Amino acid sequence: MKNTKALFDVIVIGSGPAGQKAAVQSAKEGKKVAVVEQFKHVGGACVHRGTIPSKALREQAVSRGAVIKKLREMALSVKMPNTGVADLITGMDEVIHHHDEYMKAQLSRNGIHILHGRASFIDKHTLDIRTVTGGMESYAAENIVICTGSRPRLPDNVPIDHEAIYDSDSILSLAYLPQSMVVLGGGVIACEYASVFSMLGVEVTMVDRFPGPLGFLDSSLSAHFVAEFEKAGGKFLGNAVLKDCSFDGISEVITELEDGRKLKSEKLLCTLGRVSELRGLNAEAVGIEVSDNLLIKVSEFGQTTVPNIYAAGDVVGPPSLASVSMEQGRRAACHFLNLDPGQKPDWIPGGIYCIPELAFVGQTEQQVIDTYGRALVGRAKFSEIARGQISGKLDGFLKLVTCPEGIIRGVHIAGEQATELIHIGQMSLIQSANIEIFVENTFNFPTFAESYRVAALQIKAESRRVSEVA
Numbered sequence: 001m002k003n004t005k006a007l008f009d010v011i012v013i014g015s016g017p018a019g020q021k022a023a024v025q026s027a028k029e030g031k032k033v034a035v036v037e038q039f040k041h042v043g044g045a046c047v048h049r050g051t052i053p054s055k056a057l058r059e060q061a062v063s064r065g066a067v068i069k070k071l072r073e074m075a076l077s078v079k080m081p082n083t084g085v086a087d088l089i090t091g092m093d094e095v096i097h098h099h100d101e102y103m104k105a106q107l108s109r110n111g112i113h114i115l116h117g118r119a120s121f122i123d124k125h126t127l128d129i130r131t132v133t134g135g136m137e138s139y140a141a142e143n144i145v146i147c148t149g150s151r152p153r154l155p156d157n158v159p160i161d162h163e164a165i166y167d168s169d170s171i172l173s174l175a176y177l178p179q180s181m182v183v184l185g186g187g188v189i190a191c192e193y194a195s196v197f198s199m200l201g202v203e204v205t206m207v208d209r210f211p212g213p214l215g216f217l218d219s220s221l222s223a224h225f226v227a228e229f230e231k232a233g234g235k236f237l238g239n240a241v242l243k244d245c246s247f248d249g250i251s252e253v254i255t256e257l258e259d260g261r262k263l264k265s266e267k268l269l270c271t272l273g274r275v276s277e278l279r280g281l282n283a284e285a286v287g288i289e290v291s292d293n294l295l296i297k298v299s300e301f302g303q304t305t306v307p308n309i310y311a312a313g314d315v316v317g318p319p320s321l322a323s324v325s326m327e328q329g330r331r332a333a334c335h336f337l338n339l340d341p342g343q344k345p346d347w348i349p350g351g352i353y354c355i356p357e358l359a360f361v362g363q364t365e366q367q368v369i370d371t372y373g374r375a376l377v378g379r380a381k382f383s384e385i386a387r388g389q390i391s392g393k394l395d396g397f398l399k400l401v402t403c404p405e406g407i408i409r410g411v412h413i414a415g416e417q418a419t420e421l422i423h424i425g426q427m428s429l430i431q432s433a434n435i436e437i438f439v440e441n442t443f444n445f446p447t448f449a450e451s452y453r454v455a456a457l458q459i460k461a462e463s464r465r466v467s468e469v470a
Contacts, residue, residue: 018313302332
């Protein structure tokens with residue numbers, strides 16, 4: 001029997017990064033807000049199946065890999081212990097628990113109601129929510145925000161069974177580290193997991209239909225990733241189109257490529273993208289326009305084709321970053337609350353938590369050449385930076401790209417602290433700064449941050465040389 005509940009001002013569907021920020025922003029303006037979450041805990045895939053646990057696994061891989069490398073440099077034979085992925089994520093259950101409690105407390109102190117269940121549109125103001133006990137309840141709101149996130153894309157020729165063939169959500173449930181693994185894909189998730197498992201001693205082969213991974217990056221970053229991945233024992237197969245894969249029922253997954261090659265591995269990880277999670281939402285029935293690739297079409301403020309319904313996060317498409325989703329959720333709420341959300345960010349940094357870390361903001365070198373006719377480039381190798389020598393983190397670099405006038409147009413970093421260092425470059429782009437900003441100012445020594453000054457001085461010298469020749 002359906003139980004009709006009272007009216008809310010705002011209902012947010014999903015408690016991930018986008019949903020949380022939309023809800024809190026609304027509540028802080030005195031609105032009566034509810035968040036619908038289908039799972040037991042709040043936080044969405046970001047907290048429970050993606051960002052936090054995968055990055056924790058990376059930290060374990062980096063620390064263990066460093067120990068293994070040291071021992072091997074001492075000519076000592078050592079093997080990575082056969083352990084489960086869950087065991088590697090030391091204390092992650094506790095971290096997730098505390099993060100979940102923190103988010104529930106934040107929602108609670110802002111007076112936000114948490115409704116556990118699956119939501120489905122009845123009309124543009126009303127949702128049916130099937131509760132965890134199987135009951136059905138109806139709730140209405142003046143504004144509704146869809147923040148339901150995404151799920152792994154599962155091609156028909158990849159029979160995911162979560163035992164031998166995994167997707168990017170189930171891979172963290174591995175009972176033990178396999179001897180070998182094929183990773184399908186060359187995107188962010190593929191590179192992160194492939195490099196982590198390789199560092200943990202697994203024989204990893206990446207298979208991608210494109211010539212190289214991470215094709216949206218500056219070519220120097222993608223090339224550096226492949227070099228470091230293969231140095232660590234991994235293998236990248238580009239221009240390789242998947243034909244079929246299957247588990248032999250005994251111990252091996254057979255991956256067949258269209259060119260006839262067959263790869264055998266103990267496990268396979270499919271990371272061929274993600275699709276928005278709209279199942280059961282009944283969005284199109286109330287007039288919400290959904291694209292052919294299952295993304296909700298929205299304005300710059302997250303407003304859908306139904307004026308009182310908004311969407312934010314993975315359901316609206318790239319860049320599908322937690323940081324961007326948070327801002328999208330906040331801006332959507334500001335719009336229907338008639339608040340000024342501020343200027344939309346022009347420069348959004350990207351961070352890829354593979355081994356090595358990769359980070360970027362602004363244009364690639366080729367994009368600068370295409371736009372301005374010529375690019376000036378400065379590079380600082382971490383092997384030539386004092387902090388790199390001190391920490392033993394030598395395999396990395398920082399690359400600055402400017403237009404001929406010396407205005408900074410792009411920053412690209414590989415290696416230690418790349419995802420932290422990139423924010424300095426982000427600030428320079430926001431200010432449309434000239435390269436002189438890094439030449440004329442002082443950085444702490446020794447730090448990785450002084451790489452900016454080293455790279456800037458290279459550009460200054462190159463600019464002077466070009467001027468003299470001209």
